[in-house]
Amino acid sequence: MSHTQPSLRLSAIATLLFASAALAQPEGVPGFELERLELNPDGKGSLVMGTGELLPAGGFRLSLLGHYEKDPLVLYADGNRVGALVGDRVTAHLLMAWAPLRWLELGLQVPLVVWQRGDDLSAQGLGAPAGTGLGTPSAHVRVGLASQWREAPVDLAVELGVGIPVGSEDALARDSTFRFSPKVMVGRRFGLLRAGVEAGMLVRPKVALIADENIQDEVGNEVRLGAVLATTGRGLRGELNVRGTIPLTAQPKSLELLAGLRLPVGKTVEVYALGGPGFGDTPGTPSFRVLLGVSFGSPEPLPVSERDDDGDGVKNGEDACPNEAGPARNKGCPVKDTDGDGVVDSADRCPNEPGPASSHGCPVKDSDGDGLADSVDKCPNEPGPAENNGCRVKDTDGDGIEDAQDKCPKEAGPASRQGCPVKDTDGDGVVDDRDACPTQAGLVELRGCPAKDTDGDGVPDHLDNCPTEKGVASNQGCPPQQEQLVAIQKGQLEIKQSVFFAYGKAIIQPRSFKMLDQIAKVIRQHPEIDKVVIEGHSDNIGNADANRKLSLARAQSVKDYLVKKGVEETRLDAKGYGPDRPIASNKTAKGRAANRRVAFTILTPDSGQ
CATH class of the missing domain: 3.30.1330.60 (OmpA-like domain)
Incomplete structure (x- = not known):
């Protein structure tokens, strides 16, 4: 950009690892965080921005990557390039994400400026920034509000990120106070493609880049918008990200295009590359950037197309009826059997009338309705079980136990007692075979025997703390002097x-x-x-x-x-x-x-x- 006074153009990326923080910034340059790029630690849908999808409960992802950017901070005077205060910058990043719950995800980004250099601008009163230094670590909390995995139409999540001001000022890698980045993200999978959009704000300290009466450039609060289109699947994948800013201070707009490739290596490792140009003069937007990284994490759940929701052995992507179990020969759809007789309509001679396979699906005559065809029923006019050749089983007492197995064929009783009735002669609620006093009504807790009062104090022995000593009821049958x-x-x-x-x-x-x-x-x-x-x-x-x-x-x-x-x-x-x-x-x-x-x-x- 061009002004009568010198001005600066920046761009940066979130960085990782560890380095000592410095307290002074380069001469003539105010202290601020140069890096503008935020990455997506969980990698779901996009490496750069959230798409509303979270890691599965208990899932985690750890990423290490290197990042190069060209001309992230350039000095212009009267529209002409004077030189780059930061012309080349290499940053290392550590990204971590973990989902303790299916709707909650925690993330961390730690950047480290490994190396940077620029032109000698001492003649313009600008000192060179330090070559290395810790960037601004940031953490986020992401909450999932809707998920396609749980049959919602889209994936929807909100996030609050916080940048911690512990980076290196002399490496242009630290704001003076905390920075905040609330976001809303939404995405949806369309077969082999996934689309997502992200909207948020960056709330940071307002810093003027040229401190005189003709201030032109600032860094400060801004609205951030982005969109991504990515391929899905378990092999090589691609993605295209578009990121832009709408400044809320006196800084220009910017736009970046970042295309990436991702390649799984086994079930838990992924390598990826990302790069693209930047447009506009917003401080922190480079002419281009390139990222290379590797991630380690829990295995990805199967995509919807590779699941078998109805358990019929046919994957959803190949199942014409994914919610109804059916054989593979019928493309996963159930075989039609209109009359429900177990003979499919194509082989059923009577498709609207149930019948056994032996009769090609047509009904057989069963006069007594006992399920046995008259031709083999020895008692065709009297219903009976097949094991008795269609004849009724004799059960004189009607207790459901046939007389041949009933030990009391003339008295109804449960099967647990081999057809004999439960007896309680004294009517005390304890059956005779468990009643210690079957002819005397008693208490259940005394095995059916009546209560006794050995010491005659009016308190029955089973409630008497002193059954052999006469006492009073108010003292549990014990003498008053013996506190109970x-x-x-x-x-x-x-x-x-x-x-x-x-x-x-x-x-x-x-x-x-x-x-x-x-x-x-x-x-x-x-x-x-x-x-x-x-x-x-x-x-x-x-x-x-x-x-x-x-x-x-x-x-x-x-x-x-x-x-x-x-x-x-x-x-x-x-x-x-x-x-x-x-x-x-x-x-x-x-x-x-x-x-x-x-x-x-x-x-x-x-x-x-």
């Missing part, structure tokens, strides 16, 4: 205090020993308690997996303590539920406190009956 901290309830041991543990650990505090000793005594003296499940619970605060592990460890500590106190280990089971089975609501502090406890569930042989 546990009560036997139907299906559970109710404890009057919490089991206290060391904070964040499974170590039982001594203040809980008295109650646990009493629990052990109660279990020992009540043999009708078949098993006690010790349940560890927690509230919903903190990491759920950590809470489950801690609750299980605490339940196991209680089990180990009770075993040491004489309870058979086979009668105890420890479970850690964490926040999965709250005892109370987690919406209040009281409820959360109630959930941080250990509970005891009683199981008897018939408790599930």
Whole structure:
């Protein structure tokens, strides 16, 4: 570009690797980031810009590349070229992308100016920039909003990128503050082609390139637009990118064309080349640039055309009916069988009437409708199974078990009892063969036997903490002077205090020993308690997996303590539920406190009956 005062023209590319940052810029040149090119770390659809497609969940990509650009910073006076402050520039780049979720992708770009040179412009009061230096590292967060893989019409994503001001000022590779680049990107695959567009902004510090009253050029905020058309597939691919800027400060517009080739090497490696010219005088737009790189990453998922969505062994690209399973000989479409008799219409003599293949798809006469043709049915007018030659199986009691296999042919009963009925003589809900007292009505938890009160204190033995000592019901059947901290309830041991543990650990505090000793005594003296499940619970605060592990460890500590106190280990089971089975609501502090406890569930042989 031409002015009465000297002016500068720039272009650059995002760079990688590591170098020490400097604090001073070249004489006569303000400090700013010369590089303009941003790359696409995930490489989906384009090497340069996003197309709305993200890496698959858990996928990653690591790229190393070298980048050469010609005349990224040129001095003009009165429309004539004075010289290039930066005529040749070589940059190395490290690109990384990772998708922890199918809709979330994280990216990082680290550039390193490896070598740059230009003309001697000391006569114009401009010092030469440093030959090497760290560029501006940048990171991005990309969120996928729609995906063709999930049957959306397009791929759509938004991104926020941040440039970190830690590069080298004397290498013209650093802005004075953070730079931001929000973007929206959308793309779609059309068979062997993929198209995408990207729109965004670059928000950066405003810097005047010629600091006098006739300032002509600046770098600052700008709108960035781009489009790409690329081929798809798993072999050699090509792409064409168009990138342009609409400045929001006193800087000219620019446009770049970048064409690229990409070649997979195995399933996880790709080599690529990219290059093309730049047009316009926006600082940071070179006359041309060339990039060569290699990437390493997780294997690419199969393209839609190579998948087999209906599982019929025919790839979607060759399947005329990709959503309906069908044989390859029929181009993946199901074979037509109008009457559904298993004989395809082309071979069915009666295509609208179901019939067996033995009759060429035509129906056979079956007077009793038992599925057996009259010609082979020994009882053609009485339905019966084929294994009985079409004759009805005799089942006198109608329980679905034929008399020949029914041990009680005149009494209906389930197959699990070989046709004999379930009996409960005393009507207490416990069947006779599991009832320890089949002629006396009793309790399920006592195996069908009636409750006893050995000490005559009005508290039945199975609920009495002191079954051989007369006590009071309010103290669980024990004398008033013997404080009871546990009560036997139907299906559970109710404890009057919490089991206290060391904070964040499974170590039982001594203040809980008295109650646990009493629990052990109660279990020992009540043999009708078949098993006690010790349940560890927690509230919903903190990491759920950590809470489950801690609750299980605490339940196991209680089990180990009770075993040491004489309870058979086979009668105890420890479970850690964490926040999965709250005892109370987690919406209040009281409820959360109630959930941080250990509970005891009683199981008897018939408790599930």
